[in-house]
Amino acid sequence: MKRTNVVKLIINKNTHEKLKELAILTAKCWNEVNWLRTQQFKKGERVDFAKTEKEVYKKYKQVLKVNAQQVARKNAEDWRSFFSLIEEKKEGKLPKWFKPKPPGYWKDKNGKYKLIIVIRNDRYEVDENKRVIYLKDFKLALKFKGKLKWHGKQGRLEIVYDEARRSWYAHIPVEVENTAENKGNLRASVDLGIVNLATVYVEDGSWYIFKGGSVLSQYEYYGKRVSEVQKVLARHGQRRGKSLKLLYDKRRRFLKHALNSMVREIMEELKEKGVSEVVIGYPKEISRNHGNKLTVNFWNYSYVIKRFEDIGEELGIKVVSVNEAYTSKTCSLCGEAHEGGRVRRGLFKCPRMGKVINADLNGAINILHIPESLGSGSGGQLPVRDRGNGLKAQPVVYRWTSGAGWVIPASYEVMRMKAVNHKPMIRPEVTLALQGGEEVRIP
Incomplete structure (x- = not known):
């Protein structure tokens, strides 16, 4: 390699x-x-x-x-x-x-x-x-x-x-001679985003969240600094300057470091779990759809996917990138597409089954099964099937710190984030969801 x-x-x-x-x-x-x-x-x-x-x-x-x-x-x-x-x-x-x-x-x-x-x-x-x-x-x-x-x-x-x-x-x-061996047989998927930079789902039911808050805050801080310097330069009739170039460079290097560290953490964790294949959702139209300027500027999807591929090659993990169209509105519980399934920020509710699931997790589960539905003529609807061994109720949550990189919070306060056991067609008497930091009942 x-x-x-x-x-x-x-x-x-x-x-x-x-x-x-x-x-x-x-x-x-x-x-x-x-x-x-x-x-x-x-x-x-x-x-x-x-x-x-x-x-x-x-x-x-x-x-x-x-x-x-x-x-x-x-x-x-x-x-x-x-x-x-x-x-x-x-x-x-x-x-x-x-x-x-x-x-x-x-x-x-x-x-x-x-x-x-x-x-x-x-x-x-x-x-x-x-x-x-x-x-x-x-x-x-x-x-x-x-x-x-x-x-x-x-x-x-x-x-x-x-x-x-x-x-x-x-x-x-x-x-470099590649001597990596991987005897694992599990598959995993990655859903990339902004609030949660990456949501990772493994077939054994475990899942991981890499929170984007602190990374995004630092990125926006550099953006504000850039705006301030641009205003100063404009007052002197200039558009470029050394200080401006340095700020752009610092922002680029910071983001590159945070994303590189995240990819490395994900892939090494998956290698330990015995994962041999990772499927990554790629928003094919992201560069064309300029509705969310932050998303377009913040994410360089091609670069991140290349890093997944490089580290995957190093660790002996196959990496596949797929178009993630329909994964956000398709329910991973029943396999059907539902308009308006995202009932509130971070949650997806299945109208058919009445269940609620973390929206990013829902997308990650759907991404895992995209290769199986290609050429099926389903018109963007994913097939109904048992998707994995059922979810572990709590994810492993990572947060970015400027000193230590990606860490699991000692308090684990985010462990209150729940996911339903999502084996298809099992209707619970009640469904738990998170609202304002507390669990509430959804009728």
Whole structure:
């Protein structure tokens, strides 16, 4: 499996200028080969990867050496991904509104180059003991901070300049041998949201909630800070500034850290329980439906699902992502879709059976069985069946803390959150639900 070590480089002003010069030459090489291929594409011609690569290599080999070839090949990878998306679009695998776009240029509208240096896998060496990366073609020794987490056969090195933090970072990809074994046979599902970042359901009836309150509060705090800085800049006739870039960067890194930690916690817990497959609900139209701006901005579903896949590969757990359409209005108790089933915040009531269930849990249970209903012609209605071994009444609830990450509250006050035993077609005399922190009877 492929993994990437990212380390911060420690360089002086002179080395910074050398790296910047190489990065600008790399960007020019990328832009030129990309332009040649774009022209062929616009004319309806076959994009000739070999010919265009040879053309730019001949021009840039004196300054970028063999690495000019790697720039052209990296660009070719993006073009092939673009063509794959076109094919998926034709086959109806992508949303109707989605329009694949060809690779862009490494230069913004203000004429500023994207600073990336591409180095072939055999043209650099990493001395982990001395913490130095040697660039053979440019006679540069770059010191770095930190330790390498992953070890294996090294791939193409990319050195990237982070403008917000004004620092260079080396991205060192390696091919790691995967020795993970998983003898479990349980399946689990994940419903992603905002109030509850993730609701996880396992076939054995256990379920987990990762509360989003503290993460969302911190995210909104950064949003307010961004607005304040934007107002100050506007008073001086400016739109951009270092402080603004740093705030955006801090918010991005905070959210990335919280979500990464959550995914890791979920997958390791599921591995311990003997789960071999995880089904994740993906809101297919989320980027198109801008009704909830916070949801669109807060969640990068593609990134989170990729993290589930990467960690799943590492732990030997299969990860499947499915379109979660209809899961919020379909009852996991009877398998039928009900408009207005969400009776109050956080609860779903089945009109047919009179039972109440946690709404996010209801969605997670439905997500688990989506693959079984594909191609069934049910028109979005999930099949009626016994969904698992019955629920454990109380979930395991995690909350985010800035110091300790995801933890289970010592007081466990959220344990009052109940779920019905949801074996189908069993009508209880009363149903319990939570209202204002107390249990009440629902007629």
